[in-house]
Amino acid sequence: MKARFSALLAVVTLIAVACGGTTTSPSASSGASAAPPSAPAPSTAPSAAGPTTLRVARISDFLPSIHPVNLGTGNQELMADIVFSTLVDVDKDEVTILPDLATTWDVSPDATTYTFHLNPAAVWSDGKPVTADDVEWTIAWSAQNPTAFKQIPTNMWFNVKGGKEAAGTTTIPEGIKKIDANTVEITLAKPDATFLRRIAGAVYYILPKHKLDGLTAAQADTCPFCLGTVGETIGSGPYDFSESISAGGATFTKKTGYWKGKDSQIDTLVYKIQESNVSVGQLAAGELDLVIRVPPAEGPGLASVPGLKQLNVPGVGIFNINFNNTNTDKALRQAIAYAINRPEAIEKVLGGLATINYTIPPGFKVYDDINKYEFDLAKGKDLLAQSKWDKSKTFRLALLAEDPNFTVTAPALQQYLQALGLKVELTALPTAPYTDLIQKSNDFEAFLSFGGSEGVGWYQSSIYFDCAGLGTSQLKLPKDQCIYTPQFEAAAAVTGDAQDTILHKLALDLNDNLPEIYLWQPNYLHVYSDKLGGGFAIYPNERESFQKILDWTYSQ
Amino acid sequence: MGAYILRRILISIPVLIGITIIGFVALKLSPGDPLLASVNPEVLANLMSHPELLEAERHRLGFDQPIFPNQYLTWVGNLLQGDLGYSVTSHRSIADEIGARIPQTLLLMSVALTMAIFIGIPIGVITAVRQYSKLDYTLNSAAIFLASTPVFVLGLIAIYVFAVHLHILPTGQMHTVGRNDPADLAVHLILPATVLAIVNAAPLVRYTRASMLDVLNSEYVTTARSKGLSHRLVIMRHAFRNGLIPIITIVALLIPEAVAGAVITEQVFAWNGMGQLAVKAASARDPSLMMGIILITGVAVLIANIIADIGYAVADPRVAYDRAK
């Protein structure tokens, strides 16, 4: 039996090599389901020359679909990382800009005009070259069809000069200029020194004009290209779909003779989107090589599984309290900030697996003159007495019922606020009404929120405090009362000192006014097989992690 | 017989219309704005800055027309053309979404129901034949006990024992990652199918036992016995056949329960079927998806009942005659 199996394996391997590695490796997973976790992969016969399969899972309840023109979630972005290319990439330090489609770029001194020189070798999966036309089409289409973006928007493309005006029209924004087939000049409506870093995000990939020209915003929901289909969804990244996306994930096969001059060392990538209990079981059984965002509490249980490594890092998502500013005043919010014993809650409830925040967005420097609101119940009570809050009223705090980040910690917050003297009522809501309530938040004094990517850098906060875009806490404030325009000024400031002065002022303002209280950043736990090596890394904002997949190695 | 079948089918038409109305009510009751069914802060930020885009989208989906009869009739018209609409969360057509899940659920349910029949009916017969024996009490108590335990507890215990502790079966899903072969599928099917089978076998044991006891105590069995036929022959030839006829109906009536069991079993074992889809649809409040699932399972159960009734009438022609009166 064993001999026959090996022979079969050899044949399959030969075919795989002959076909350019398009066959899914049987060696990578055979019998793994029956293998005990103490010996995770004894039956995965090492065959150095055989094709390699990397099996990845991401745990999330977010949409299990790819939507190249209407990208939504980290799930999709990880997949998009390997199928598409962006103009530039970012290194795992989240700061250094690396080339992708553009080999070099020039920035005008005022951070307004960016010129990208595309790699002339770059081609789409069907062999057609990637040109300035594709860049122009992608940016123009995004600006013209903002309705297509019901998920994460491509704000930076709207910020191109003439971008906002192009909405609903077929005009190409004046800020995009094709210099020649491989050179594009982009002029922004306002100076922005963070532009390159932000378009390195997986949302800002360049799409093939010849496949998508004429697409309407409505079709963006249903076109075969948009749904992640084998043969239809093509890009200029190192992988192609080899199994169309379905509710459970998708499969990708590497391109041979990739235009960057180097092929990926991982032939096949199986990408699963599934619930955490399933992933943890499969990790223990040796069925998976990488699971992104395992619940941190599962870490100790997996520690005994040989061949697995754990990366337990502070996440970029923040757990915070958002307030309804028409129902609360500054003194009340400050009282609440003093009443919550963050170190105790992290230690006793979260098992120490979170990093404390000092009320300002974590992408900001913790300036010396920032009030850290360290736990002080007496001070909290004083402030509560000074506030306009009527203590006989119920303080209504809403939370999202489906996410353990909310359900586990909400009772702790309730207890702290009750000690402060507030009559707190918790209301757990499912996702849809929760989103509704953010629109009609007069029903609640405050609601809990988790997520966002402020942890990556201060410039990411602009989406939360930008008055045009709106921060959730700013909901009830008319645009002219918006106090966070400094964010724009900071982005426009080219020198670090000028930026810092503006950010410092902004941090102090946020710190005093507390439109939302940043409590802590729960850890993300990523678990991976020690077979992964080379340039393998999970970025702090894991969305961009797969951008460097060409450097990864996988030893069988 | 023909008249009976025709009558049976005609009776189902108002029920069918009723099912479409329930599906439509579910569709229209969705309180949350289906366009907003995501709490991602970055998404919200974009939506809030483009309220006019939300309106345009709402108009495109016809959410701004009178509900009855306009929207209902348009909707029924679309249904008749096989258009069940689109999922607001995945953007795929409902027919595709559900169609992709039906085979998995059918596989799980058919294997589980077959197992349940092969476990439940023999045990039911044995307990009836050996009424009041120790075996009867043991098996009967086991059936009551299993019927009193939530399906998901059975499932979790099964995972704990067979997957986590003994490592002989996978914890869930349909395939080992990266594999696609039937043998792998069969291994993954064992736990969920067994749990679902046990859950359905428990009531079947009690039905069969009661039905068999009815027959065993009836006059013609007594007559057969008094004619000197062997105990075994009486059971096999007379009691068994007559006792099983009502069980045809009972198996059909178990189907809605089996679907319910499948919803939970699929969730416990991450089985990629309709049940899991239903729970996802409900959690996300995806209106067209919830409606589609109600509609399709309702129609499936209706058809199963018609087939069972006809089968019953074929097996026992007195039924058709009685009911045609």
Add this chain to the structure above:
Amino acid sequence: MARLPVALGATQVIGEHVSPRRAAVRRFLRYRLAIVGVIMLAIIILLAIFAPLLTPWPPNWLDFDTGARKPPSPEHILGTDVSARDVWSRVLYGARTSLLVGFGAVTLYLVIGTLFGLAAGFYGRFIDQGIMRFTDTIMAIPPLLLIIVFVALVGPSIVSVIAVIGLLGWPVTARLVRGQLLVLRESEFITAARVIGVPDRTILFRHMLPNILGPLTVVATFGVATAVLLESSLSFLGLGVRPPEASWGNLITEAISPVVLTQMPWQWVPAAIAITTTVLAVNFIGDGLRDAIDPRTTKGR
């Protein structure tokens, strides 16, 4: 319609012909189990009512001194849960939720089902046809599916779970009441009452209803068992009573996490035992009641 009266819990009312002596033995055994059931249920109800006296910990109180996920200790006899709350206290308070859902939902559907059943059985003709097709429709859709959809639509909470189970569970009762009524309508004493001119309403509520209370009690008992199981299933699916509210289903659902399932049994096993015990007790009572009420087994009395 070729339908048998099947309760949500798929429990069938089928009589069994046995010899009087054996029947007596069996009834005795059954009653003994039923008595055991009554005692078990009484204990659970008492535990629920006197919950505050039986534990010093409020169900939502976080014991920061002990911390989360700690195993049983003298202070916390069943340990603490993911948020550092006392598990024993949550099991006790969870009993309140589960029993409230069980009895609340059944009361609601008994009332609705009885009214519809009475209307259908008494007036017959179009009303009967209409109501029966309506029950067919609801019964054609798997109950759990219908319930998860409507609970999701109205927003999960104790009240909505009770309301949805109650509003969707009545067809079984309606059919039972109607069936019994059709038999009664032909009976001599009703005919006699009609002949002497007793008004409809009096016949319906004074003479007919008392005669069907027996079978209704049986349906109600099994209904409670089913509703308790349904509540736990809904919580497991994330569509039941919302956390942080304690319910048995919510407690068991923690076991979805592999680490809780395998290494922290104190967090979920007690609630699992509580549910099984309650449902078992109610089923024992139901079986006993059914045998006591079924005319075919009580003929000799």
